[in-house]
Amino acid sequence: MQESQARTLPSRPETGYSVASLPWWAILLGATALLLIYLILSDANYRETFLFLKNGVVVTLRITMIAFPISTVIGLFVGLARTSKNVFFYTVATIYVEVIRGIPLVVLILMIAFGFVPIFIEVTNAIGAWGLATFQAEVLVNFFSALESYSIRSISLELRGVIALAIGYGAFEAEVFRAGIQSIGRGQMEAARSLGMSYFLAMRLIILPQAVRRILPPLGNDFIALLKDSSLITVLAVNELTQLTRIRRASTFRVMEAFNVAAFLYLSMTLVLSAAVRLLERRLKIVE
């Protein structure tokens, strides 16, 4: 009730037209964007840089679009475990969150790409070799020989970057989900349980629908942050936007062109995405 009252209060007195009431930030941003578009159209260096970098946008978006849903799923389950009374789940989830959140993302990326994935492949191959030496049944032989010949190439550097980003952001999403679940009054769960619902049914039908609505803004922020952090994959020599920018700068020695166009492309993506997130928030608010 109080909230709706506050909303009807006029945010500013209507005193007619004034210069300061114009959305100057949007006008300035738009002017800058127009200037860059003009440069791209008129200046050969800018145009070539743009044509070179635009392939990186596809890769950056691909990395983000794959990594974010995975990190959300990880976040959901780890967040549930973090609110769980089960000691085992709670401990495992807490260790995951605390460890991953405390490691810089770029270190995590390098660790996973050049440390854990090669070890994983070696272990898989070793299991395959052991299985081939131990069993004779045809089905098993096929299975183990597949394991033995599993190559590191099956997990490309781009995929390793996606895995690292998903694991890294999974920890942030877990805290978002935990906060969302805990923000719903405990009484609701107790009421649902006393009506005979199981814990998971109550979670699914009562708690999570409300929690998700509340955590949508931070989730949207993390989505945009993940898009920006996908630039760290450049350390794995994946041809995403930042990597192409560095290649472009290194081959032309033109710093401003390369980084201006890269910043322009990143900004275009993040601004469009934040507008989309805001739209989604407004839609879900009507239901509430």
Add this chain to the structure above:
Amino acid sequence: MRRIKLPTFMFILSLLVIIIITSGCGQPATQVSEPPATKAPVATEAPPPTKAPVETQPPAETGGFPNLGGKTITVAVENAYPPFNMIDETSGQGKGWDYDAVTEICKRVNCVPEFKQAAWDGIFPAMQAGEFDMLADGVTITDERKQIVDFSMPYVIVGQVLLTRIDETATVDEFKADPNRLVATQIGTTNEIVAKENFPTERVKSFEDFPAAVLALLSNDVDAVVIDNLSANGFMSENEGKLKIVGQLTSDEQLGFVFPPGSELTAAVDAALKSMQEDGTLETINKTWGLSQ
């Protein structure tokens, strides 16, 4: 607050647009005339007057060499490019051909080298802006680079090779023909250019530095590294029995030191290099670090 005059806003707006235009269109060439000394005081303890170009221009001879008057010069090294520069595993200090050669050069022209670790990526714009007095990193002399920085005389000629794992069976031609074989190299190097001339772009992976590229080779992520033969030898001796060279891609790359445009050091270093070539000192340093047999 609500009633800010329109002219004020127009003024701020036009100011911002001017800033954006000047930063956006700024030609790198305009930076060339900028004196390198602008950033030097941060990097060195030696006071800025050490530049003293008037004194050194007609070189005060010290045994036939230009005299830099005990000036401290900052030398950028990557510490990731054996045998030119690398970190010694036991002492944690930098070592390599560059360290020995620059120290010897400075002995002859009376200067004090101060080695600073710098990232390779973006080093040329940094050198152009005068962030370091000198860059020693086995740099290939190219026409494109000459347009923004100065080079010393070439001190060694190298070729580029295909470095592979020891169990590689393919020849260079088979290598080029096989669409599944990937090559790695370092971003912004002439090796990257040669790699892209010899292999389709999508098979070339440009890493931050060569150790990362060699790591990717050792872990099977790529099948070869395009690299200068000397650093290939350097990596082979660092990873004994794991790597080999399968073939040559180029044979005529001249390496030199890099200076900011118009640097007074260029002539002094050239004179020292020439005398080191004549009296055999260069050859001795070359032998120490495997630049020649």
